[in-house]
Amino acid sequence: MKLEDASSGSLGPVIEVIQSILNQTGYILPALVLFIIALAIKYPNRLPGTTDPKHRPGVYFPPGADPLIGHTRMIVGFGSEGQFENFKALSDATPAGSWNVSFLGTSSMTFVNRPEYLEYIQKTNFDNFPKGSQFTGRLGDLLGVTGIFVADGHPWKTQRKQASHMFSNREFNTWVRAVIHNELDDISALLDNVTAKNGPGKLILPELMFRYTLSSFAKMAFAANLNCLSPDPDSLKRPVPFAVAFDRAQAIINDRFITPGWYIWEKFNKTGRDMRSSIKTIREFGLDIIHKRLAERQDEKKDPLAPVEGTKKEQLKKEGKDLLDFFMDLTTDPEELLIVVLNFIIAGRDTTAQSLSWLFYELMAHPEHVPKIRKEIAEKFGEPEGGVRLDYESFRELPYTVACLHEAIRLHPAVPKNGKAVMKDDVIIPQGPNPDNLPPVRVFAGERVGWSDWVMARTPAIWGADCEEYNPSRFLETDEAGKLHLRNFGQWKSHYFNAGPRLCLGMNLATYEATAFIAAVLPRFNFEWATAAQGQKSAWPPQYANSVTHPIKDPYLVNVTRVKA
Ligand code: HEM
Structure with a gap:
């Protein structure tokens, strides 16, 4: 017809x-x-150009994938609620914890949630698994493409070398200690003020942690006083333009990981406008300080003790060197210095504040640890009236306290999910003794590999049958003389600080900052979960908000009382 x-x-x-x-x-x-x-x-179940799941023996391929868009619907659905619970369910589907999905915006991604695989990716064949252009593309407008947190190859190596030199330098540690003591003086005074009236004072504790780390990292990095924390409890309510802009930019970056075509939408939508205006605020603030510091450096050549107007450096002048001091030896380009500063702040600030927030929740859920921490601190450092001020290295004398902190970080890792690009076809071979007989995992050029430290913390094959419990004693051991020590599981098992050549450089700094907070505050104040009638907005247990890092959704309210009236 x-x-x-x-x-x-x-x-x-x-x-x-x-x-x-x-x-x-x-x-x-x-x-x-x-x-x-x-x-x-x-391609009935995956993105065009990706490899058929049958070429990945031993790797779970979840059902429900669509032609040409693969698991996009599933992954976008995970973005809102219970993302890591969903990751865990997929991981539990095979004994080796590996699963593969493909979704728009990311291509094909194979998750390998075992330390044995991570050692291959992050050490044995390190060069084949860079952060890659997807990472740089999503973070580059805020953090530059050469910053330590974002870059690969030569720029990363240069930054890493200089930063490692700085982190192990006594003058930097002296500066860090001066900054932390300064902040803790303000925090102690603030808590005294909160509890000054009769009855308990109320406080959003995670907000205090965020102010603490933001304020201290800005000072450690470039001696900038953000004026976001003072003895006045109302200072916690005052918005800080730099922090507001930084938070907004970080939230947008997180959404980029689950928004196909984000770079097109952002050219036209409100999110894009917000991002551009946040970056403008951050840049103007940062560059202003950096220009002042560069000018100061010129002046210092004439008068090394001259104060720096508009920076905290004038008060803490002679106490060590900050990050800019180290990096101004490498470059005097303000743009490059800004990138260094922002990468440092993004790496250190949220991670440490969130870890402290989860720790204090765990201590409220398991109050039996609080007297033990107080006892350890009192035995080692006494009970001075305004609270203890720890020296940089002295957290090593507090194994019980550090065990409580690391157990909180294990269960609530500050970087709960992560990934790398795959440059060439490869076979990920489990490293080490491999008692669980994990199979090799095939990956292909152009894909990504990923893992979740949140999932690994809850994997019995890694942490034992009680893996989901908050149990600081897993980090403790006693020597023959009966002395308590922190147990070292090695960086692959304790992977929440990353591992291999890109091991977190701020591990000791974070442990110091957090234990210094505990030592200053916990012996003097009680923290108790506020009830809904008192204004509590957070669920119990708290839920996490979806982000690049691991914040608590609806930061919690506590009642604060003094230990000694
Ligand atoms: C409890 C707090 C912290 C945790 C759990 C943590 C964890 C991590 C993790 C998982 C990474 C790898 C990130 C990635 O590859 O995408 C990382 C990298 C890094 N961290 Fe931390 N971090 C913490 C605090 C800090 C602090 C206080 C600093 C100091 C500024 C810092 C500096 C860095 C740097 C510079 C890197 C990049 C290292 C590189 O790529 O060579 N971190 N951290």
Whole structure:
């Protein structure tokens, strides 16, 4: 039957539409439709160009994938609630914890949630698994493409070398200690003020932690006083433009990881405008300080003790060197210095504040640890009236306290999910003794590999049957003389600080900052979960908010009382 004949029958209207389309587009549209159908047949459950799951023996391929878009619907659905619980369910589907998905915006990604695999990716064949352009692309407008947190290859190596030199330098540690003591004086005074009136004072504790780490990291990095923390409890309510902009930019970056085509939408939508205006605020603030410091450096050549107007350096001048002091030896380009500062703040600030927030929740859930921490601190450092001020290295004398902190970080890792690019086809071979007989995992060039420290913390094969419990004693051991020590599981098992050549550089700094807070505050104040009637907004147990890092959703309210009236 010819088209003309058919057009007079019941198919008439349809044929007319087809004819009109053919008249307008020639054969381009039908060819396109046929091409898409052919692609959908070739890729019935994954993105075009990705490898058939049958080439990945031992790797779980979740059901429910769609032609051409793979698991996009599933992953976007995970973005809102219970993301890590979902990751864990997928990980539990095979004994080796590996699963593969492909989704728009990221291509194919294989998750390998075992330390044995991570050692291969992050050490044995390190060069084959860089952070990659997807990471740089999503973070680059805020953090530059050469910053330590974002870069690969030569720029990363240069930054890493200089930063490692700084972190192990006594003058930097002296500066850090001066900054931390300064902040803790303010925090102690603030808590005294909160509890000054009769009855308990109320406080959003995670907000205090965020102010503590933001204020201290800005000082450690470039001696900038953000004025976000003072003895006045109302200072916690005052918005700080730099912090507001930084928080907004970070939230947008997180969304970019689950928003296909984000770079197109952001050119036109409110999110994009917010991002550009946040970056402007951050840059103006940062560059202003950096220009002052560069000018100061010129002046210092004339007068090394001259104070720096508008920076905290004038007060803490002679106490060591900050991050800018170290990096100004490497470059005097303000743009490069800004990138260094921002990478440092992003690496250190949220991670430490969130770890402290989860720790204090765990201590409220398991109050039996509080007297033991207080006893350890009192035995080692006494009970001075305004609270203890720890020296940089003295957290090593507090194994019980550090065990409580590390157990909180294990269960609530500050970087709960992470990933790398795959440069060449590879086989991830489990490293070490491999008692669980984990199979090798095949990955292909152009894909990504990922893992979740949140999931690994809850994997019995890694941490034992009680893995989901808060149990600081797993980090403790006693020597023959009965002395308590912190147990070292090695960086692959204790992977929440990352591992291999990109091991977190701030591990000791974070442990110091957090234990210094505990030692200053916990012996003097009690913290108790506020009730809903008192204004509590957080669930119990707290839920996590979806982010690049691991914040608590609806930061919790506590009642604060003094230990000694
Ligand atoms: C409890 C707090 C912290 C945790 C759990 C933590 C964890 C991590 C993790 C998992 C990474 C790897 C991130 C990635 O590859 O994408 C990392 C990298 C890094 N961290 Fe930390 N971190 C903490 C605090 C800090 C602090 C206070 C600093 C100091 C500024 C810091 C500095 C860095 C740096 C510079 C890197 C990049 C290292 C590199 O790529 O060579 N971290 N950290």
